[in-house]
Amino acid sequence: MSYEKKAIHFGGGNIGRGFVAEFLHNSGYEVVFVDVMDSIIEALQKTPSYTVTEIGEDGERTFTIDHYRAINSKYEEAKVIDEIATADTVTCAVGPNILKFIAPVIAKGIEARRLDYPLAVIACENMIGATDALAEFIKAKLGEDTIKALDTKVRYANSAIDRIVPNQSGNANPLDVKIEKFYEWCVEETPFNGAKKPAIEGVHYVTALKPYIERKLFTVNTSHATAAYYGYARGKKLVHEAMHDKEIHDIVRSAVKETANLIVKSHGIEASEQNDYVEKIIARISNPALEDEVVRVGRAPLRKLGRKERFIGPASQLAEMGEPVDALLGAAEQAFRFQNVEGDEESATLAGMLKELDADAATQKICGLEKDHPLYSRVVEIVKKVQGGN
Numbered sequence: 001m002s003y004e005k006k007a008i009h010f011g012g013g014n015i016g017r018g019f020v021a022e023f024l025h026n027s028g029y030e031v032v033f034v035d036v037m038d039s040i041i042e043a044l045q046k047t048p049s050y051t052v053t054e055i056g057e058d059g060e061r062t063f064t065i066d067h068y069r070a071i072n073s074k075y076e077e078a079k080v081i082d083e084i085a086t087a088d089t090v091t092c093a094v095g096p097n098i099l100k101f102i103a104p105v106i107a108k109g110i111e112a113r114r115l116d117y118p119l120a121v122i123a124c125e126n127m128i129g130a131t132d133a134l135a136e137f138i139k140a141k142l143g144e145d146t147i148k149a150l151d152t153k154v155r156y157a158n159s160a161i162d163r164i165v166p167n168q169s170g171n172a173n174p175l176d177v178k179i180e181k182f183y184e185w186c187v188e189e190t191p192f193n194g195a196k197k198p199a200i201e202g203v204h205y206v207t208a209l210k211p212y213i214e215r216k217l218f219t220v221n222t223s224h225a226t227a228a229y230y231g232y233a234r235g236k237k238l239v240h241e242a243m244h245d246k247e248i249h250d251i252v253r254s255a256v257k258e259t260a261n262l263i264v265k266s267h268g269i270e271a272s273e274q275n276d277y278v279e280k281i282i283a284r285i286s287n288p289a290l291e292d293e294v295v296r297v298g299r300a301p302l303r304k305l306g307r308k309e310r311f312i313g314p315a316s317q318l319a320e321m322g323e324p325v326d327a328l329l330g331a332a333e334q335a336f337r338f339q340n341v342e343g344d345e346e347s348a349t350l351a352g353m354l355k356e357l358d359a360d361a362a363t364q365k366i367c368g369l370e371k372d373h374p375l376y377s378r379v380v381e382i383v384k385k386v387q388g389g390n
């Protein structure tokens with residue numbers, strides 16, 4: 001394979017190594033990982049290859065990922081800037097809250113650009129409009145001249161990325177990644193009009209991303225997080241254990257029945273198609289081979305209780321239509337109860353906020369709901385219940 005194209009990928013974690021880098025590598029890109037975690041960067045620098053193992057119903061397939069380099073942006077920012085100046089694409093999978101921290105170095109790379117075609121930037125996060133958000137942070141750091149000629153320097157495309165990559169442990173090579181076989185990576189096509197769009201095999205270019213990302217976030221992530229929060233509350237360690245508990249299984253199904261109603265109504269997707277999609281997701285999150293922990297899937301509850309996120313996002317739209325949202329609110333309640341979980345900073349911040357703020361202030365601050373929104377008083381009641389220890 002010839003490696004004529006170069007991709008800079010921020011975040012050498014689970015989805016970065018296991019999904020994004022695998023696709024870039026298999027499409028002939030040299031991948032330059034950028035991370036701030038010493039152990040990951042050192043391992044990538046020392047180890048010339050790692051293995052991605054896909055777990056499917058029909059067995060396992062392995063791929064060797066090589067021809068990559070790695071830079072720690074904490075110590076070697078100048079190198080990162082130079083790589084971006086001569087790269088074809090920048091991708092990231094760092095978590096929505098980290099976008100603001102990677103933006104300044106990307107901006108400097110754009111300012112220093114030495115190629116006569118635009119850099120393609122695609123954020124791969126569980127977040128609606130993640131690339132737009134990154135673009136805003138980048139714009140704040142760009143000079144006026146660059147902003148005037150922005151189209152010639154950079155093109156931003158939002159994406160929806162779906163593949164379950166659990167935390168990895170027990171692998172002989174700590175860089176190895178075990179992932180599910182299923183994947184979906186949709187990227188907006190129109191931002192590349194008049195420019196070359198990244199030729200990444202497996203990427204599905206779409207003209208309208210909203211139906212894809214909402215269907216994904218409000219089905220995959222809603223069901224996964226519902227199983228995780230109820231599972232955590234009932235002492236389950238792994239997501240499939242939660243899904244094999246009949247009560248939790250039924251609750252998860254009720255939540256995705258509510259979101260299916262929204263997806264069908266707002267995106268004109270056929271009910272039978274959405275039903276097939278739901279069944280596929282239920283099977284995926286029930287897969288014992290993934291050994292996915294409820295605390296990983298429930299991580300960052302403050303973000304997950306946000307206005308556009310997996311519970312309040314669909315529930316607020318449904319409430320505006322006068323449609324049922326009981327199961328979604330039940331799941332949101334369990335998210336509010338995900339407090340002081342070891343290793344999850346946000347769960348401690350959530351606990352602090354629920355102590356300090358009254359229910360109205362917490363509802364507004366955490367869920368971003370306006371007082372006159374039809375969902376508002378119902379969420380306030382939930383917050384009061386959680387605060388009262390009931």
Ligand SMILES: NC(=O)C1=CN([C@@H]2O[C@H](COP(=O)(O)OP(=O)(O)OC[C@H]3O[C@@H](n4cnc5c(N)ncnc54)[C@H](O)[C@@H]3O)[C@@H](O)[C@H]2O)C=CC1
Nearest residue numbers: 011012013014015035036037093094095125126163164165
């Ligand atoms: N793991 C999964 O199954 C999926 C994850 N995603 C999304 O991908 C994103 C990453 O998730 P994971 O890979 O699971 O998390 P992870 O925690 O395994 O990886 C995140 C990586 O970002 C790095 N990082 C943090 N700050 C950084 C900075 N300033 N510069 C460069 N790197 C930095 C971390 O050190 C870590 O290696 C999240 O937005 C998640 O929602 C999306 C679909 C599936």
Ligand SMILES: O=P(O)(O)OC[C@H]1O[C@](O)(CO)[C@@H](O)[C@@H]1O
Nearest residue numbers: 126163164165220221224297299
């Ligand atoms: O990455 P988030 O947004 O914290 O959500 C947790 C998990 O949800 C999934 O995307 C699928 O439900 C994961 O595999 C992901 O890491």
